Amino acid sequence: MAYKIAVLPGDGIGPEIVAQAKKVCDAITKKFGHEFEYTEALVGATAIDQVGDPYPADTHELCMNSDAVLFGAIGHPKFDNDPSAKVRPEQGLLKMRKTLGLYANLRPVNTFKSLIHKSPLKTELVDGADFMCIRELTGGIYFGRPQGRSEDGQTAYDSCVYTAEEIERIIRLGFEYAGKRRKKLTIVDKANVLATSRLWREIGQKVAPDYPDIEVEYMFVDNAAMQIITWPKRFDVMVTENMFGDILTDEASVISGSMGMLPSASIGVHTSVFEPIHGSYPQAAGKNIANPCATVLSAAMMFEYAFGMMKEGALIREAVDQSLEAGVVTEDIADGKKAYSTSEVGDWLAEYIE
Amino acid sequence: MAYKIAVLPGDGIGPEIVAQAKKVCDAITKKFGHEFEYTEALVGATAIDQVGDPYPADTHELCMNSDAVLFGAIGHPKFDNDPSAKVRPEQGLLKMRKTLGLYANLRPVNTFKSLIHKSPLKTELVDGADFMCIRELTGGIYFGRPQGRSEDGQTAYDSCVYTAEEIERIIRLGFEYAGKRRKKLTIVDKANVLATSRLWREIGQKVAPDYPDIEVEYMFVDNAAMQIITWPKRFDVMVTENMFGDILTDEASVISGSMGMLPSASIGVHTSVFEPIHGSYPQAAGKNIANPCATVLSAAMMFEYAFGMMKEGALIREAVDQSLEAGVVTEDIADGKKAYSTSEVGDWLAEYIE
Ligand SMILES: CC(C)[C@H](C(=O)O)[C@@H](O)C(=O)O
C-alpha cells in the first residue's frame, strides 16, 4: 500500500522549494521502489485569497487522511502590519497544529562544515554543536483560555494552561530522543515564577526514574537563552513549553548561520508535518533563487520519522552534504561563487540519489 | 538635604561588590561636595536566614523612604533545586518590585573595546552595539492572577494580564529614552498570538504620534531573539513586556562578552533600584575576586537617573574605562594577565575619581 503524503506548498517561495523536495522524494521512490501518493492542497495567504480560509476544511480532511504532510511556508506581507486582522495566515497554522494534534515540534540544530563561517558566533563555539529542540506545540499560552479584553477594553489577558498529561507526553518524548542520542535532556522552564513551569518540573522529576540512563537537568528559560549563545555544545536534547520554545528555537536556529538549511518535524496525534523552519520569503517568490535544502531535509525527516525509512533519510542527507561539497548551492550560501538556481539544486540532489 | 540611599548587599558576592560601589560613591561625595545618607538592610537568602523573610518589612520601609536603593545580588544554591519551596529569595525580589512599583527595568547593552574579544559573537557584529533594553517589571504573567492548580492537581495555569495604563507608561518611557538617544524604538511583542500583545501594539500605535521624531518598529519576540544575535547594532531602544524582557535582556547581556560589567536600573513609583545584572556568584563569595564594575556602573546610573547628577555618572564611567585601559581588572577579565582583587579595583576607581 502506498503511503499518502499531503503536499501543502503555501505562500511565497513555498511552491518552488516544495517542488524540489518532491523531486527528491521521487528519486527515493525510484531508487528504493517505494510507492507514494501525493495530493496537493491550499494553505496560508494563498488559501485566504482563493477560499477565504487559511486552513480550509478540505485541506484539513486531506491531512487527517495522510501519513505525512510536506509543508512549504506561509505568510504574506500584506498581513504584516495588522496583527488583529480578522483572517490571517498564522491562524491557519495554529488551527492546523491544534486540530491535527501536532504536539511536538522537533528542530535539530546542527552545523555544516562549509557554512560554519556564516555563523554570527565564533567558529570554536558553534563548530560541532548538535542538539535537538523539542517544543510543545498545542498547549500553553498559545491556546489557553480565557484570552481577550475586559469590557471597557482597558485590560487584556492571556492564559497559559497545561495539563499533566500534555506535559508528560512531551517530556517522555524528550527522554526518548535523548536515549537515541547523547543521553542528556535539558528541561527548560521558569519554575521560580510560573505555576505551569512548576508542574513541568514536577512531571520531569516524576518520569525521570523511568529513564535511568538519561542525565536530566532543569534550566530556567533566561539562562537557556544565554547558554544557547555562550555554550551551544552543552545541549543534546532540550524540551520546553510552547512560548519559550518559539523564542529559543528561533534563537538557536541562527547560531548555525545556515537558516536556509534547517528542517523541522511536527509530530502529531493524527499525522505529522514536515517543513523548513524559514518563512515564505516573499521577496524571492517566483525567482527560482531560494534554497530548497531545508525543505529537502524536512523530507528526510519525513522518511525517518513518519515512515521509519532510515536509509532513505540518510541518503537525502548525504546528497545535501555532497551538494555543499560540490558547491551546487543557491545564492544565500554561495559566498560570491557561482550560485545555482532552486531547481538546479533540486535536480542535482535528485540525480545524486538516483 | 542629604539624599538617602538604601544599601541592600544581599547574598554571595553582594556585600563585597556593594562595598566597592560605596567607596566610589564616597569619592564622588568628596569630589563634588554632596551629602548622602546610607542605611543598610537585609534582603535575599541572608534575610531568610536571619529573619525568615527574603524582603522583610523593615527593608521595605527603608526603601520606601529612600531616594535610591543600591542593590547587590540575591540567591543561594541551597534554594536552587526546589522551585516550589515555601520561602525563596526570588519571592523577595518579586515582592520588592511590586511593592516599590519598579515598573521599568533598564539594561544598557554596550561593549568595551578591550573586552570585545570575549564576546561569543564575531567582533564585527558586536563592536559598536549600543542599545537600551527596557523591560516592564511589575505586570504580565509574573503577577497575573489566577495562578495555580486545579483541585485535582492535574492542570496548572498562569495568567498574563496587562492594563492599558501599565503599557502606556512603559511605552512612553521607551519613546522618551529613544528621544535622548538615536531616536529609534523597537516594541517587541507577540501580537500574532497574544491578546495582551495586541493591546501593547495598539497603545504603541496610539502614542507614537506624540513622538514624531522617533522611528518606531514592532517586532515579534521570536524575531527579536534572532536579531539580537545576528544584528545587535540595529537596536537603539527596545521595550517589551515582563516575560519576554526576562529572556531577551539575558540573551542580550551575553553578546557583549562582559557580564561582569553590566549595570541595571529599575525605575519605580516610590524609589528606584540600581543593581548589577549578574547574580550572587556564590562560588566566589568572600574570596575578594568578583568584578565590582557592574555594581559601580549601577551606582553611576543611580547618580544619573535618581539624582540627575550627570557629571558624577560620567566620571564614574570614565574611571571604569580607565581601569580597563590600565589593566586594573579582576580575574574574570584579566585574560591571564595580572588580576587585581575586588577591593583593589574599588580602591583604584575611588582614587581615580578623587
Ligand atoms: C507564526 C507564528 C504564529 C508561529 C508561532 O509563534 O508558533 C511561528 O513563529 C512559528 O514558530 O512557527
Ligand SMILES: CC(C)[C@H](C(=O)O)[C@@H](O)C(=O)O
Ligand atoms: C530570579 C527571577 C525571578 C528574576 C526574573 O525572572 O525576573 C531574574 O531572572 C531577573 O531577571 O531578575
